[in-house]
Amino acid sequence: MSLLQVIFERRSIRRYRSELIPDEALGNILEAGRLAPSADNAQPWHFVVVIERKIKERLSTGRWNRFIKNSAATIVGCGYKDNEWSTIDVTIALENMVIAAETQGIGSCWIGDFEEEKVKELLNIPENLKVIALVSFGYPAVRPKPPKKKNLETIVHYNKF
Ligand SMILES: Cc1cc2nc3c(=O)[nH]c(=O)nc-3n(C[C@H](O)[C@H](O)[C@H](O)COP(=O)(O)O)c2cc1C
Known part of the structure; x- marks a missing residue:
């Protein structure tokens, strides 16, 4: 598959199959995050890779994140509070990871449903970092139908809005 096809x-x-992600594939995912662009090349990020079943279960307590416990790995993206671009930078790095995973046949889901203070305490994340988002990864057990997406004509404006 071409990269464009992977993205499209x-x-x-x-929903995930039970296989673990091999070290090489997980390494590629993390490398894709490490090499992501960041404002001023500040790389204002840390990533916590949660693989332990018990910790995944304790992250899975929200209404929209119950699938975390069945993921092979869930990555918690953190950014420095004192860097004004860290939210954007961490987001770009996480999306790079999503694409790197997809390229290797590994599915993922972004997770905004988390309680920051609980996640920070559970994972020992230092005070000077904020949790930007979680992304769960695993081999797909399903092939979901494409959700409705807006047409380009309704969202793209050339030269002026
Ligand atoms: C910032 C962000 C937060 C999200 N949070 C959740 C979430 O907490 N739980 C969930 O099931 N999906 C979550 N999603 C996934 C979206 O629901 C999904 O991307 C959207 O429905 C479009 O589907 P697609 O990713 O298959 O194109 C999130 C996506 C983004 C980008």
């Missing part, structure tokens, strides 16, 4: 056909995956 990606779906959020919330």
Whole structure:
């Protein structure tokens, strides 16, 4: 599959097979995050890779994140509070990871449903970092239908809005 096809056909995956992600594939995912662009090349990020079942279960307590416990790994993206671009930079790095995973046949889902203070305490994340988002990863157990997306004509404006 070409990279364009990978991007065009990606779906959020919330049901996973039980296989673990091999070290090489997980390494590629993390490398894709490490090499992401960041403002001033500040790389204002840390990533916590949660693989332990018990910790995943304790992250899975929200209404919209119950699938975390069945993921092979869930990555928690953190940014420095004192860097004004860290939210954008961490987001770009996490999306790079999503695409790197998809390229390797590994599904993922972004997770905004988390309680920051609980996640920070559970994972020992230092005070000077904020949690930007979580992304769960695993081999897809389903192939979801494409959700409705807006047409380009309704969202793209050339030269002026
Ligand atoms: C910032 C962000 C937060 C999200 N949070 C959640 C979430 O908490 N739980 C969930 O099931 N999906 C979550 N999603 C996934 C979206 O629901 C999904 O991307 C959207 O429905 C479009 O589907 P697609 O990813 O298959 O194109 C989130 C996506 C983004 C970008």
